[in-house]
Amino acid sequence: MNKLVVGNILHRPLRTVITALAVGIEVVMILTIVGVMIGTLQNSQSEHNGIGADLIVQPPSASFITGIGGAPEPIAVAGVLAKLPHVAVVAPVTTNLSTVGSVENIWGIDFKSYNALKPFVFLAGGPFQGPDDVIIDDIFARTGGGRHVGQTLIVEGRAFKICGIVQHGKGGRKFIPIKTLDNIIGNPDHASLFYIKSDDTKNNGLIEQEIKNTPGLATFKVQTMEQLVSLLTPSHLPGFQAAMDSVIGIAMIVGFLVIFQSMYTAVMERTREIGILKSLGASKLYILDAILREAGLIAAVGTIAGMLMTLAVRAAIWHFNPAFSFGIPGAWWGIAAAIAVVGALLGSLYPAWKAARKDPIDALAYE
Known part of the structure; x- marks a missing residue:
């Protein structure tokens, strides 16, 4: 099964690279927006902690x-x-x-x-x-x-x-x-x-x-510095969480559509191949598994590429503007990877289901 999946991916290298890059861009979009927005808050928290005050009094x-x-x-x-x-x-x-x-x-x-x-x-x-x-x-x-x-x-x-x-x-x-x-x-x-x-x-x-x-x-408003810093979170800033969720949502849609288009086209091109597999006894579950594994592997490669590209973006930003805040919490690396992989698998479900339902006679007669 794995040899079949890898062989199918390598047989269409350009499409595979483009699809993986699209997934990578999805990861970059998520991590970059999180890095900029969360990094700004973390920097503000750090700066306020370093002032040395115990209380802040405001109008x-x-x-x-x-x-x-x-x-x-x-x-x-x-x-x-x-x-x-x-x-x-x-x-x-x-x-x-x-x-x-x-x-x-x-x-x-x-x-x-x-x-x-x-x-x-x-x-x-x-x-x-x-x-x-x-x-x-x-x-x-x-x-x-x-x-x-x-x-x-x-x-x-x-x-x-x-x-x-x-x-x-x-x-x-x-x-x-x-x-x-x-x-x-x-x-x-x-x-x-x-x-x-x-x-x-x-x-x-x-x-x-x-x-x-x-x-x-x-x-007058009187707060301890600890209370002030505790307010510098996405949930306390108007529109902050909504903006971050919107960008992440757009990135998910992009990843979903790219994987869907890629896997659907691949299934259409491999109609005869699928017919041969089914005529040799491959079950619907086998075909479904093969398509999902292929999508998952492409998503995994794209996710790794996206993480590396994010590190490159952060390095470039800090090189040209060291004062720019860019901090990605550790958990978000895993969240971005999960979003990319799950989105890719969801995008490949319909093409995989369509491939599994193909009639082997019709598939073999397909030209």
């Missing part, structure tokens, strides 16, 4: 997705928060989703307080020396052929000088003085959110209660 209307919503609250709120019991550090931050040149989040920080949450690890240069300085992380520094301290960088359509390069994992890729960013977005002395470091994490609940009891802050 009532703020989204849990930092970078959206502008800077609606006065920076003076930081002074009020700093006076509360058990608060060790308060760092006001303005985050702005920039679409100038590329879509990215720009972070406006008060260096002293933000650094007090968890110190930056400088790989080159140092803190801001002026309002037009920018700090970048090491991942972004590797983009564009490499960036160095003293180089000019355009941020929000304005020229900044790179004053420092830091180890990644501090929330963003580009940091500029909060006053500068506030002026750029036209909202001076305001902030998007406030990070708090407590004197002891056991007191996080007490700090939250004190904030709720402070006049003017009762409606």
